[in-house]
Amino acid sequence: MVDESRPRRVEALNSGLAFERPILELEQKIAELEKLAASTRLDLNGEIKLLRERLKRTIEETYRHLTPWERVNVARHADRPITQDYIEQMLDDFFELHGDGYFGDDRAMVTGMGKIGGRSVMLVAHRKGKTTKERLACNFGCAHPEGYRKALRKMKLAERLRLPIVALINTPGAYPGIGAEERGQARAIAENILEMFGLATPILSIVIGEGGSGGALGIGVGDKVAILQHAYYSVISPEACSAILWRNGERAPDAARALRLTSDDLLALGVVDEVIPEPLGGAHRDPPAMIAAVKQRVLAWLDELSAFSTTELLDRRYRKFRYIAQGVLAPPPL
Amino acid sequence: MTANERKPEDDPELSRLAGKKREMPGGLWLKCESCRQMIFRKELESRQRVCPNCGFHFTLPGRERVEITMDPGTFEELFADLSPVDRLKFVDQLPYPEKIHSAQRKSGQAEAVIAGTGTVKGHPVVLGVLDFSFLGGSMGEVVGEKVARCCEVALETKRPVIFFTSSGGARMHEGAVSLMQMAKTCGALSRLQRNGGFSISVMTNPTTGGVTASFASTCDVLIAEPGALIGFAGPRVISTTLKQDLPKGFQRAEFLLEKGQIDAIVPRDRMRDDLARLLSFVQKPA
Ligand SMILES: [Zn+2]
Numbered sequence: 193m194v195d196e197s198r199p200r201r202v203e204a205l206n207s208g209l210a211f212e213r214p215i216l217e218l219e220q221k222i223a224e225l226e227k228l229a230a231s232t233r234l235d236l237n238g239e240i241k242l243l244r245e246r247l248k249r250t251i252e253e254t255y256r257h258l259t260p261w262e263r264v265n266v267a268r269h270a271d272r273p274i275t276q277d278y279i280e281q282m283l284d285d286f287f288e289l290h291g292d293g294y295f296g297d298d299r300a301m302v303t304g305m306g307k308i309g310g311r312s313v314m315l316v317a318h319r320k321g322k323t324t325k326e327r328l329a330c331n332f333g334c335a336h337p338e339g340y341r342k343a344l345r346k347m348k349l350a351e352r353l354r355l356p357i358v359a360l361i362n363t364p365g366a367y368p369g370i371g372a373e374e375r376g377q378a379r380a381i382a383e384n385i386l387e388m389f390g391l392a393t394p395i396l397s398i399v400i401g402e403g404g405s406g407g408a409l410g411i412g413v414g415d416k417v418a419i420l421q422h423a424y425y426s427v428i429s430p431e432a433c434s435a436i437l438w439r440n441g442e443r444a445p446d447a448a449r450a451l452r453l454t455s456d457d458l459l460a461l462g463v464v465d466e467v468i469p470e471p472l473g474g475a476h477r478d479p480p481a482m483i484a485a486v487k488q489r490v491l492a493w494l495d496e497l498s499a500f501s502t503t504e505l506l507d508r509r510y511r512k513f514r515y516i517a518q519g520v521l522a523p524p525p526l
Numbered sequence: 527m528t529a530n531e532r533k534p535e536d537d538p539e540l541s542r543l544a545g546k547k548r549e550m551p552g553g554l555w556l557k558c559e560s561c562r563q564m565i566f567r568k569e570l571e572s573r574q575r576v577c578p579n580c581g582f583h584f585t586l587p588g589r590e591r592v593e594i595t596m597d598p599g600t601f602e603e604l605f606a607d608l609s610p611v612d613r614l615k616f617v618d619q620l621p622y623p624e625k626i627h628s629a630q631r632k633s634g635q636a637e638a639v640i641a642g643t644g645t646v647k648g649h650p651v652v653l654g655v656l657d658f659s660f661l662g663g664s665m666g667e668v669v670g671e672k673v674a675r676c677c678e679v680a681l682e683t684k685r686p687v688i689f690f691t692s693s694g695g696a697r698m699h700e701g702a703v704s705l706m707q708m709a710k711t712c713g714a715l716s717r718l719q720r721n722g723g724f725s726i727s728v729m730t731n732p733t734t735g736g737v738t739a740s741f742a743s744t745c746d747v748l749i750a751e752p753g754a755l756i757g758f759a760g761p762r763v764i765s766t767t768l769k770q771d772l773p774k775g776f777q778r779a780e781f782l783l784e785k786g787q788i789d790a791i792v793p794r795d796r797m798r799d800d801l802a803r804l805l806s807f808v809q810k811p812a
Contacts, residue, residue, distance in 0.1 A: 288593075458702055
């Protein structure tokens, strides 16, 4: 559980992750004792065992009381598993299909055919990148119109080939830029949303980290919409909301609370269908366990959705979003 | 205090707001946000709020839009009583219910969209008009619901649907519920389109964010008023993110037409005629 790189991160924590400090310090202490035990052959097993128990309690206690803003920072954690990890560990095979057919290959959106538990699927997913160089190339997961058009093109191919679509959402938002506007960012997102209602193949959308507004919804019209426990899904980033409503960028923690963007809130509001629990202390503490949990749910949903005829599937999808998170009026009976 | 109680000419930001928000109770004069000339308010109102000097199209209140678009006496409002609910118990500097009540008092409307049926030069239509003066024309649950219902009425009555938009986007105070309205409206529009319906979107100044990124951009024909600011991200967000100045005319209707993002620009004084012409291609007048 304790890897070499993590203890060194103690000093590099951003303010939103300050709650991790006691945990990281304990992890560091354990690592030091283990090193000492190895180099001196002293028997420190008792001490190490006690510290490990304390560590577990500290993590449990800390993660039980995370504020919404702290959870946003967990969702953005540098070690959190991202699309590349899911491609490597959740899929048995993956063939990336780059072409949007219009303008260019948007690195912030990855699409292609994959195999999961022996079945073929079409993956459409936001990509953030691991290294600084990759992150820059992927615009930190902020897709351009060509990213959304690439996704739509591949989703239409999936429909033709009868491949279920698995969409992994992890974006701070669609890219706000000159080229993006010139090439119709709003229109590209809107067309994806609209077209997804007509795709005659099952669609799963899973928010694995950041569900940033329209940029997330652009691949989010799923028959099942799930979110990982510490991921968030919001109409606006807490920072931007704070800047607009409080006229001050410093109130992001208040905005995060007000926006009800955590997985529990979204489930209660009816915005998502299911929350996938994360390993103790967040997905970043045990990426393989997180990815295995997602894989297990994906396989179960694929089974569940394969029972519906195309007409049933499209009717259910329409109804789901037509009456989603309904508060004003109850939906009419079937 | 409204922007006009201070002197707009002293403060460019205020005059910009005055032009945008059109809050001009009492003020005799106001400054055009485009040409910066002082305009006599009465004159502006008598010209459908188009600047007599440069032709800039000021944001039109929802009721005035209905009035200048529909044949007199034909508009029947629908779903007027749907009022927003504070699902999130959202509080920033003011609680959300207080903002709703103040917008309702000022506008005499329950929400930021006016929906109904009527005729345009004899053509029966369903009409949905976003009103920027009501919380920036923002889309929360009720706006999304009424837009979706407009599509449903259009489908049931076999009428085309026309939307006029002016909106800052999704309404933050309703959180992810607002975001879901983008899906709800597109779903309803998709069903209308797959069943042979016809839809027209007229984007007016300003139309941004979640409204542009949903039903406003997915109607069958996309029209804009001259000079209208239309985009996904607001210009200020873009210039702050990129730390650079934006090209001249960026995100304006003319720019979008040149980039192939909209179908036509129609000035306000020709809107009714052009809508009727467009409708005549797909249906006979009643
Ligand atoms: Zn002017």
